[in-house]
Amino acid sequence: MAYCGVLDNLMELNGKPVDLSxxxxxxxxxxxxxxxxxxxxxxxxxxxxxxxxAIRTKAELLDEIDRRIxxxxxxxxxxxxxxxxxxxxxxxxxxxxxxxxxxxxxxxxLEDWWEYLYDIxxxxxxxxxxxxxxxxxxxxxxxxxxxxxxxxxLRVKTKLLTVEQFAQAYGVTAxxxxxxxxRGKIRTAIKQGSEWxxxxxxxxxxxxxxxxxxxxxxxxxxxxxxxxxxxDYDYVDIRQNEKHKELYDLCFSKKFDSTxxxxxxxxKYYKEIQLDQKEREKFELYLISSPFVESxxx
Numbered sequence: 001m002a003y004c005g006v007l008d009n010l011m012e013l014n015g016k017p018v019d020l021s022x023x024x025x026x027x028x029x030x031x032x033x034x035x036x037x038x039x040x041x042x043x044x045x046x047x048x049x050x051x052x053x054a055i056r057t058k059a060e061l062l063d064e065i066d067r068r069i070x071x072x073x074x075x076x077x078x079x080x081x082x083x084x085x086x087x088x089x090x091x092x093x094x095x096x097x098x099x100x101x102x103x104x105x106x107x108x109x110l111e112d113w114w115e116y117l118y119d120i121x122x123x124x125x126x127x128x129x130x131x132x133x134x135x136x137x138x139x140x141x142x143x144x145x146x147x148x149x150x151x152x153x154l155r156v157k158t159k160l161l162t163v164e165q166f167a168q169a170y171g172v173t174a175x176x177x178x179x180x181x182x183r184g185k186i187r188t189a190i191k192q193g194s195e196w197x198x199x200x201x202x203x204x205x206x207x208x209x210x211x212x213x214x215x216x217x218x219x220x221x222x223x224x225x226x227x228x229x230x231x232d233y234d235y236v237d238i239r240q241n242e243k244h245k246e247l248y249d250l251c252f253s254k255k256f257d258s259t260x261x262x263x264x265x266x267x268k269y270y271k272e273i274q275l276d277q278k279e280r281e282k283f284e285l286y287l288i289s290s291p292f293v294e295s296x297x298x
Contacts, residue, residue, distance in 0.1 A: 026139040037139065046135050047112055049143070054115035058106040061116050065098045085169065089158075089200050097125045097156045104154065116153075122188045122201040124157035160190065160197040170204070180204060184212060184238075184284040187295035191288075209248075212238045212284065218292040227283060233271065238284065241274070248280040249273075 011018055016031035026037045055061050069091060076087030097118070110116070110129070118127045134146035167174045181189045181196060185205040190197045214236050223230060230236060233252040241247040252271040261269075275283065287293045 024139060038136075041137055046137060049137060050113065050115075050132065050135050054110075055117070056110040056115055057108070058101070058104075061101060061106075061118075062098065065094065065101065065118075069094050069098070086201070093125065093156065093158055093201065094120075097127075097154075100154055100156055101127065122158065122199040122203060123190075124155060124199075126152060127154040128152055158199045158201050161200050163196050163198065166198045166200075166202070169200075181288065182285055183281055184209075184288065187212060187288055189288055191291075209240045211240070213296045214238075214287045215294045215296065216292065217294055220290060220292055222290075224283070224286060227286075229271065236287070238280065246277055248275050248277070250275060250280075250283075 016033070019029035022029065027034055055064055072087060072091045072094060076082075076084065076091070082090075113132045113135075115130055115132070116127065117130050118125055129151045130147050131149040132145055133148040134144070136144040138144070161169070163174045163177045167177045170177075177186070177198070178196070180186045181198075186198060186202050187205075188199050188202045190199075216230060216234055216236075219231055230252060233254045235253045237251045237253075239249050239251075241249050250273050252273075254269050256266075256269045258266070288295065
């Protein structure tokens, strides 16, 4: 199927019979004409596809949460990646979220192009109401969505553990946990004064270095002077150099509209530097420690 099935029943166009044999290539043949399928999808068809897939009522939201709980139960049995205790805490968080949703009053049904979304992180669950301003359907059944308005409706936070509590849960020493934080293996750790607190669902990165992505939320007044330029950018990606494992490549980037900026000018929105392991750990520890920098989770 291509284009989410929207064009599958197209039989005639401008009085000419339609040949859909090349639809997966993005091409429709009408008589002796070869047409771009992208241009034939109407706004009404896009709206229908959106509405069929969006969560627009409280009942649909609760059904989706129930589906997630069943999935967690299955993963807990089939997936050896996490401990049974992890899945127990994960399920408890989702059930708490469901209870909070059930308590709330929602509109009977959201208007067109509005939907409910919820994000699950190690720090908790956030329920949002989002409005879509642009919705395009592509030949491989993928869609491109652009949102212009997002409201946060509900937050359910995970329990924060001390370093000692987290160490006990994983059967390691507190020193090991602090080393994990320093080396960037627990990126959702939170600095409270001089102490660390760790969300109970925090992920420990796998052996070796896992690439990291951080977003700056506010101007950083305490940024180490050698990295002060980060305030000119919005994001930083950190990757281990493929050829020289002792080095790390950092790419800083800022938001820009690629549809309005010529490609030859894109470079000025990026900056790349390279650090050794000691400097990378120092910089990444600062990012993890800052309440104004957010780490994205794999």
